Amino acid sequence: MTINYIGPDAILQKKQEYLIPCVYHFYKKPMQIVRGEMQYLYDHKGKQYLDFYGGVSVMNAGHCNPEIIEKVCEQIRTLQHTTTIYLTQPIMDLAERLAHISPGKLKRSFFCASGSEANEGAALLAQLFTKKHKFVAVHEGLHGRTKLTMNLTGLPMWRTDPHPLGDIIHIPAAYCYRCAFGLSYPLCNLQCATCIEDVVKDSDFAAFIVEPIQGNGGIITPPLEYFKVICEILKKYQVLLITDEVQTGFGRTGEMFAIKHWGVIPDIMTVAKALSNGTPMGAFITNDEIALSYTRPGASTTGGNPVSATAALAAIDAIEKYQLVQRAKELGNYLKDKLLEMKQRYRLIGDVRGIGLMLGAELVKENKVPATEEIDYVLEELKEHGVLAGKTGVLRNVLTFQPPLVITRDDIDRVIEILNDIFLSIKMKWKTRAF
Numbered sequence: 001m002t003i004n005y006i007g008p009d010a011i012l013q014k015k016q017e018y019l020i021p022c023v024y025h026f027y028k029k030p031m032q033i034v035r036g037e038m039q040y041l042y043d044h045k046g047k048q049y050l051d052f053y054g055g056v057s058v059m060n061a062g063h064c065n066p067e068i069i070e071k072v073c074e075q076i077r078t079l080q081h082t083t084t085i086y087l088t089q090p091i092m093d094l095a096e097r098l099a100h101i102s103p104g105k106l107k108r109s110f111f112c113a114s115g116s117e118a119n120e121g122a123a124l125l126a127q128l129f130t131k132k133h134k135f136v137a138v139h140e141g142l143h144g145r146t147k148l149t150m151n152l153t154g155l156p157m158w159r160t161d162p163h164p165l166g167d168i169i170h171i172p173a174a175y176c177y178r179c180a181f182g183l184s185y186p187l188c189n190l191q192c193a194t195c196i197e198d199v200v201k202d203s204d205f206a207a208f209i210v211e212p213i214q215g216n217g218g219i220i221t222p223p224l225e226y227f228k229v230i231c232e233i234l235k236k237y238q239v240l241l242i243t244d245e246v247q248t249g250f251g252r253t254g255e256m257f258a259i260k261h262w263g264v265i266p267d268i269m270t271v272a273k274a275l276s277n278g279t280p281m282g283a284f285i286t287n288d289e290i291a292l293s294y295t296r297p298g299a300s301t302t303g304g305n306p307v308s309a310t311a312a313l314a315a316i317d318a319i320e321k322y323q324l325v326q327r328a329k330e331l332g333n334y335l336k337d338k339l340l341e342m343k344q345r346y347r348l349i350g351d352v353r354g355i356g357l358m359l360g361a362e363l364v365k366e367n368k369v370p371a372t373e374e375i376d377y378v379l380e381e382l383k384e385h386g387v388l389a390g391k392t393g394v395l396r397n398v399l400t401f402q403p404p405l406v407i408t409r410d411d412i413d414r415v416i417e418i419l420n421d422i423f424l425s426i427k428m429k430w431k432t433r434a435f
């Protein structure tokens with residue numbers, strides 16, 4: 001079948017005319033992506049791209065993974081949608097499966113269509129259970145685009161609300177490279193964690209919402225004691241812990257859910273993105289006790305529909321069958337070591353952080369000045385060489401790697417070789433003051 005692609009220029013023209021301008025894109029000369037195959041994407045001219053961003057941490061089991069697609073196609077041909085007013089099986093199989101793989105006693109799910117909706121629902125559930133109404137969140141956190149989740153979001157870039165909600169307090173992130181308290185780990189005694197006590201001690205807080213690793217915030221990865229300190233304080237004041245695993249879930253960090261690295265169990269966990277490997281879906285998951293506080297009718301029209309639920313079940317099958325959690329751990333360590341080696345060679349890399357295949361390299365000039373022009377140059381050059389990576393961080397200077405977990409060591413070697421050449425050329429440009 002020959003398809004006549006309209007090409008990136010025509011798409012850009014239509015985008016300018018028909019999309020709300022808030023929808024932005026990467027690259028000065030963006031390509032039209034037309035096809036995906038595991039760790040690869042292809043543009044309309046057939047050029048292959050090694051995808052090291054995974055559609056922002058979504059395609060953990062690979063683009064168009066044939067085993068997932070086959071099951072989804074069969075389901076879509078058989079039964080597409082009913083809503084939860086009728087009984088169907090995939091939603092129940094998925095809920096049961098999630099109960100088995102979720103931390104601790106997290107067992108009951110509510111399905112919706114996105115990460116924002118999952119966080120919105122989790123926040124409501126926390127209010128219902130605690131009968132309290134305020135929330136604590138983190139400065140560099142991102143939790144969604146709805147009114148409440150945009151207000152829970154701490155990243156200024158994603159807070160476009162002209163009438164911000166009250167009753168939400170943000171605490172500084174565990175951003176050791178740029179500590180808000182001007183301290184250094186471990187002498188800091190984790191002030192970024194202990195400071196939550198001053199916020200929650202004499203008021204009406206229902207929950208603390210936090211990403212285990214802040215993805216959009218720039219792969220900010222808290223020290224290992226962080227969540228234990230936080231949990232002790234939350235417990236003392238009966239404030240719930242909501243962990244937003246929308247980016248970190250489903251093997252990304254070398255554990256099925258990232259919070260396991262910190263050895264605590266959240267009261268409510270939210271998931272989306274890789275849950276169904278590219279089919280829109282979100283969920284919040286909690287234990288029996290908290291779940292039983294939500295008894296009035298609640299429904300999401302397409303949440304947990306047979307097609308999305310089948311996609312999620314097939315994605316979890318693939319993650320387990322191909323041991324993608326273990327693979328993320330091993331390949332993540334390999335990539336991180338390579339990035340750390342490069343940090344020794346190039347002062348452009350100020351910090352390397354993250355766990356598993358959720359890694360970031362913060363690019364800086366002298367005195368940690370964000371290397372914003374340089375990161376754009378790196379991203380453009382990577383793209384020219386057939387590699388896609390991400391850009392995150394409150395200062396938009398963190399080169400971000402969240403590839404499908406099906407990548408290989410050879411893929412990593414290739415990316416590192418290309419990065420090396422790009423960083424070398426930046427070194428030369430710095431010498432000649434070209435930047």
Ligand SMILES: Cc1ncc(COP(=O)(O)O)c(C=O)c1O
Nearest residue numbers: 114115116142143144246247272
């Ligand atoms: C950590 C986190 N939570 C929530 C969301 C919102 O998810 P969605 O875009 O599916 O609404 C995002 C989106 O990037 C995210 O990264």
